[in-house]
Amino acid sequence: MTSQRPYLLRALYEWIADNGMTPHLLVDAGVPGVRVPPHVIKDGQVVLNIAERAVGNLQMGNDALRFSARFGGVSHQVVVPVAAVIAIYARETGQGMALPPEPALSNGIDEAASPPEDAPAGSTSTDGPPDRPPRGPHLRIVK
Numbered sequence: 001m002t003s004q005r006p007y008l009l010r011a012l013y014e015w016i017a018d019n020g021m022t023p024h025l026l027v028d029a030g031v032p033g034v035r036v037p038p039h040v041i042k043d044g045q046v047v048l049n050i051a052e053r054a055v056g057n058l059q060m061g062n063d064a065l066r067f068s069a070r071f072g073g074v075s076h077q078v079v080v081p082v083a084a085v086i087a088i089y090a091r092e093t094g095q096g097m098a099l100p101p102e103p104a105l106s107n108g109i110d111e112a113a114s115p116p117e118d119a120p121a122g123s124t125s126t127d128g129p130p131d132r133p134p135r136g137p138h139l140r141i142v143k
Contacts, residue, residue: 002062003062003082003102004100005082005083005085005099005100005102006060006061006062006063006082008088008097008099009060009065009082009085009088009099010060012088012096012097013050013060013088016088016089016090016095016096017051017052019090021090021091021092021093021095022049022051022054022090022091022092023049023050023051023088023089023090023091023096024047024048024049024050024088024089024090024091024096025047025048025050025065025080025085025087025088026045026046026047026085026086026087026088026089027045027046027047027048027080027084027085027086028044028045028084028085028086029041029044029045029046029084030044031081031083031084032081033064033079033081033084034079034080034081034084035077035078035079035080036048036076036078036080037071037074037076039071039072040071045086048069048078048080049069049091050065050067054069055067055068055069055078056068056069061082062082063081063082064079064080064081064082065078065079065080065082065085066078066079066080082102083102085099086098086099087099
């Protein structure tokens with residue numbers, strides 16, 4: 001059976017956008033295949049604004065999200081494997097969903113594990129911010 005994660009992401013993205021809110025992703029930058037500028041990674045995670053007005057050419061496939069975005073005025077191609085998405089939520093209200101762990105990751109790969117100390121998370125180069133102790137997701141329940 002195929003993963004439900006890409007379908008949940010697309011549905012929640014549409015729900016957030018249809019309600020005039022700004023969809024944000026919380027991403028585990030340590031998952032292989034995540035391609036974001038190293039300077040935006042904090043504590044092994046990155047929050048990405050994926051609103052239509054903030055990104056270009058958003059493609060939400062079954063394997064990954066791909067788009068171009070500007071960080072510090074510089075355009076970057078961003079790739080986020082669906083398995084790396086921790087949560088999707090509306091910036092304005094915090095409403096959204098923490099996604100269930102990907103079954104393939106829970107069979108031997110600990111998705112909460114921090115990357116090796118000698119390489120920055122999500123980076124293919126050796127320069128970037130130093131690793132910091134991992135923290136839990138920064139979402140809170142709003143009633």
